[in-house]
Each structure stands twice: as structure tokens, then as C-alpha cells.
Amino acid sequence: MPPCRIVELHPPNEHWAKMAQEYGELFGKLLGPNLVRVHHIGSTAIPGIRAKPTIDLIPEVVSLEQLDALEAAIVENGFEWWGEYGLPGRRFCPLNDSETDRRLANIHCYQTGSSEITRHVAFRDYLSSDRELALQYEAEKIRCQSLHPNDTYAYSDAKNDWIKSTEKAALKWFDKKL
Secondary structure, eight states: OOOOOOOOOBOOOTTHHHHHHHHHHHHHHHHGGGEEEEEEESGGGSTTSOBOSOEEEEEEESOHHHHHTTHHHHHHTTBOOOTTTTSTTEEEOOEEOTTTOOEEEEEEEEETTOHHHHHHHHHHHHHHHOHHHHHHHHHHHHHHHHHOTTOHHHHHHHHHHHHHHHHHHHHHHHHHHO
């Protein structure tokens, strides 16, 4: 397991969307026609809330096998390759700043049709549509940071119950929209 990192929550940043687009385009060029689309997910995709300054993206691909064949090219272009990293059907490719080792982006690749894509997009859209709920999530993030300021793993575990509960509502809401 990689070392723990300090949990930094930054105020909302108008540049996060631009950074997501840039990282998505950079990674997308490596995938070529296997790329379906790139989804900006996570807290940096929810307007107006504090977030770790790490961009979370889901490149949706036609084929995981084609993606796996690009492992060497992905690594040669500055991304790491962690494979499934505990989540079946995912390929995790973090991007760190080469000078500071600060995490810039978490790239979570899934094949089209994965329920993980729907889960993340529903959560993002649900919170983006409800300002009060988004602020509740921000408060939960701040609470968890205060409990685990030096351990991103413990921080993530601490907010997991809130996220899972909200995901259930988000998926019901998302299904009604479709």
C-alpha cells in the first residue's frame, strides 16, 4: 500500500474543471479509439465545495483488454499503473507531480456498462443538483479531515458511511431522470 498522505481540503477552485479536461485529454490521447468518454467525478466535480486538490476522472473504455495492452505507454507518459487495485473491473492510473510527488489526478478506468460509472456519475449529479446536500457533504469531509488529518486512507474510510447512504438516494434519483 502506498504511504498515507496529508488530507488537504482546498476551497472551491474554478480551475478544477479545466484541469479535469486537460488530464482527460492527455489520458484520452493514449487510449485512442478505445475511449468512449471521460467523466469528471469526485469532489472537484461538485461546484462550490471544498475538496482535496486531486482531480478524479473515469475514462470509460470500450475494452479493458485493449486498455491493458497500453500499460507500458501509459506508464511512459507519467501515469502509474496499479491495475484493479482492489476494485474488480477497474484500472487505476494515478498521476503525481514528478517534483513534489503530490497527487494530481486519480484515473479510474472502467469498461462501458460498469455500474461503477453510473454510481459515481449519479453521486456527482445528485450533489450538484442540491446545494444543501453538497454543503452537508462538505461538512462531512471537514469532520473526517479533523479526525484523520494525516491519513487519506482513514479519512476516506471515515466518510464512507455518509457516501454509501447518499449513493443509494442518488441512484434512485438518477434512475428517475433516465
